[in-house]
Amino acid sequence: MSEQTKPYDKPLPTLTGLHGEFYAWCRDRELRFQRCTGCGRYRHVPRDICAHCSSMEWEWARSGGRGTVFTWTEVVRALHPAFADATPYAPVVVEMEEGVRLLSKVVDCAPEELHIGMAVEVEFQQIGDALTLPVFRRARRVQ
Amino acid sequence: MFKDKACIVGIGETPFCRKPGSGLSEMGIQLKAAVAALEDAGLKAAQIDGILPFPNVGKAEAFAASLGCENLRFAATLHVGGAAPVASLRMAAMAVSSDAADYVLVPGGWNGFSGARVRETAANDVDSIPGGAIARDFYIPFGLTAPPQWYALMARRHMHEYGTTAEQFGAVALAMRKHAQLNPAALMHGKPLTMADYLASPMIASPYRLLDCCVETDGAAAFIVTSVERARDLRQKPVYVMGAAAGQPYPADEITNRADFHRTGLTTAAPEAFRMAGVAPADADFAQIYDCFTFEVIQQLEEAGFCKRGEGGAFVENGGIELGGRLPVNTHGGLLSQAHVLGISHVVEAVRQLRGEAGARQVADAEIGVVTGWGDFGDGSIAILRR
Numbered sequence: 425m426s427e428q429t430k431p432y433d434k435p436l437p438t439l440t441g442l443h444g445e446f447y448a449w450c451r452d453r454e455l456r457f458q459r460c461t462g463c464g465r466y467r468h469v470p471r472d473i474c475a476h477c478s479s480m481e482w483e484w485a486r487s488g489g490r491g492t493v494f495t496w497t498e499v500v501r502a503l504h505p506a507f508a509d510a511t512p513y514a515p516v517v518v519e520m521e522e523g524v525r526l527l528s529k530v531v532d533c534a535p536e537e538l539h540i541g542m543a544v545e546v547e548f549q550q551i552g553d554a555l556t557l558p559v560f561r562r563a564r565r566v567q
Numbered sequence: 568m569f570k571d572k573a574c575i576v577g578i579g580e581t582p583f584c585r586k587p588g589s590g591l592s593e594m595g596i597q598l599k600a601a602v603a604a605l606e607d608a609g610l611k612a613a614q615i616d617g618i619l620p621f622p623n624v625g626k627a628e629a630f631a632a633s634l635g636c637e638n639l640r641f642a643a644t645l646h647v648g649g650a651a652p653v654a655s656l657r658m659a660a661m662a663v664s665s666d667a668a669d670y671v672l673v674p675g676g677w678n679g680f681s682g683a684r685v686r687e688t689a690a691n692d693v694d695s696i697p698g699g700a701i702a703r704d705f706y707i708p709f710g711l712t713a714p715p716q717w718y719a720l721m722a723r724r725h726m727h728e729y730g731t732t733a734e735q736f737g738a739v740a741l742a743m744r745k746h747a748q749l750n751p752a753a754l755m756h757g758k759p760l761t762m763a764d765y766l767a768s769p770m771i772a773s774p775y776r777l778l779d780c781c782v783e784t785d786g787a788a789a790f791i792v793t794s795v796e797r798a799r800d801l802r803q804k805p806v807y808v809m810g811a812a813a814g815q816p817y818p819a820d821e822i823t824n825r826a827d828f829h830r831t832g833l834t835t836a837a838p839e840a841f842r843m844a845g846v847a848p849a850d851a852d853f854a855q856i857y858d859c860f861t862f863e864v865i866q867q868l869e870e871a872g873f874c875k876r877g878e879g880g881a882f883v884e885n886g887g888i889e890l891g892g893r894l895p896v897n898t899h900g901g902l903l904s905q906a907h908v909l910g911i912s913h914v915v916e917a918v919r920q921l922r923g924e925a926g927a928r929q930v931a932d933a934e935i936g937v938v939t940g941w942g943d944f945g946d947g948s949i950a951i952l953r954r
């Protein structure tokens with residue numbers, strides 16, 4: 425059964441506020457992070473103010489989508505009922521070229537093939553009309 | 568500054584159990600421990616005028632009303648998860664040394680086996696941890712739902728950077744289990760463990776196996792803090808707070824974007840506490856280290872300064888943290904092999920050791936002991952105690 429036809433039963437993010445804006449860009453198949461207008465730094469997760477320069481001016485800057493695996497865990501025994509049928513699966517922390525890290529997953533890689541430093545690039549997994557998750561796949565060329 | 572101005576004067580614990588459960592409510596089991604601590608101290612409940620409950624398991628008002636504390640004037644809950652008991656010990660010491668309270672009760676407990684399981688709390692209740700909304704929107708949709716998974720990310724990175732091994736995690740599990748064999752109250756008493764058993768235990772969230780994880784428990788514990796002057800009139804030999812501190816990683820509400828991925832609350836709290844106490848880590852006769860998972864012991868030993876960062880794996884090997892080793896850790900068996908009652912039992916065990924009441928697991932002539940707490944996404948707390 426494909427992901428599209430199977431009812432999606434996993435917990436969903438809320439789609440309000442800055443968190444919702446992040447996911448709205450994902451729905452348009454764009455990975456964007458806040459970039460501070462004051463000092464130019466990217467940040468994730470979304471926040472109202474830059475912790476470096478206190479500027480409240482920022483833009484949603486498009487990410488190149490490339491990064492490397494920073495760390496991960498292979499969940500063999502689900503600790504949430506919604507993920508019981510998904511094991512084994514691996515939440516992965518990706519370090520983006522922009523410097524920010526985000527928690528996601530690598531969709532074309534078995535957990536035992538993951539390794540720290542592995543090059544990955546963003547992909548998008550549509551969950552429904554309202555939500556698309558940013559996920560990753562192996563980078564197609566060495567960066 | 569509260570160095571040597573506050574004491575722990577009473578400790579109490581309930582029995583620890585799993586199946587079929589305590590048979591008491593979450594508040595009931597904590598009240599039972601609180602009454603035991605009052606009895607131990609030789610205090611009446613009406614004398615308690617400060618209460619610092621553990622997050623999410625009870626309100627100070629309910630404790631006061633249930634116990635008959637008619638003059639409650641100091642109450643707070645520190646939202647630092649398992650770091651709360653030791654952070655509350657520090658706050659209690661501040662309170663009694665500045666006349667904000669005379670006698671402060673720090674209770675904690677739960678039906679952690681038969682009731683709501685901690686593994687589900689963060690996903691089910693967005694307000695249960697300070698980073699709850701971030702977890703809800705950026706972790707849980709990807710299946711990162713529970714504490715062992717959060718901390719596995721840290722453990723994996725430590726293994727990568729420093730070569731820390733599964734056998735070193737296992738050495739922590741074995742040390743706690745060995746100590747539990749000397750503690751009849753421990754859930755794992757009578758159940759010794761070998762490295763082969765450890766390595767054969769099923770993977771839960773790699774690199775964590777089942778036996779890297781603490782035992783979910785029904786149980787409660789409590790302790791009471793007062794000033795040195797008031798302690799003189801009480802039943803027990805006081806245990807003095809030489810120094811204590813609490814701290815947070817940065818950012819504390821989000822795990823992945825830490826410039827220093829290994830910095831935890833203890834990284835800044837431990838130097839502050841040792842400076843206040845005027846002693847060094849090497850002066851400790853034992854340490855009770857919050858052991859929700861094995862690697863967290865290795866990490867906290869490093870960040871507390873018992874060894875350098877990256878050397879924690881070697882520190883715990885070859886009996887290094889067992890009774891008779893260079894630093895006996897979790898002489899009661901810890902969360903891993905005694906019971907998970909939110910870290911309060913680490914304080915209780917430190918007091919027993921410093922009173923010389925630890926029985927078969929007594930550290931000979933124990934004079935100075937360290938207790939830590941660890942909670943949420945790496946919040947930390949530490950106290951340095953002496954007899």
Ligand SMILES: [Zn+2]
Pocket residue numbers: 460461462463464465474475476477478479
């Ligand atoms: Zn800025």
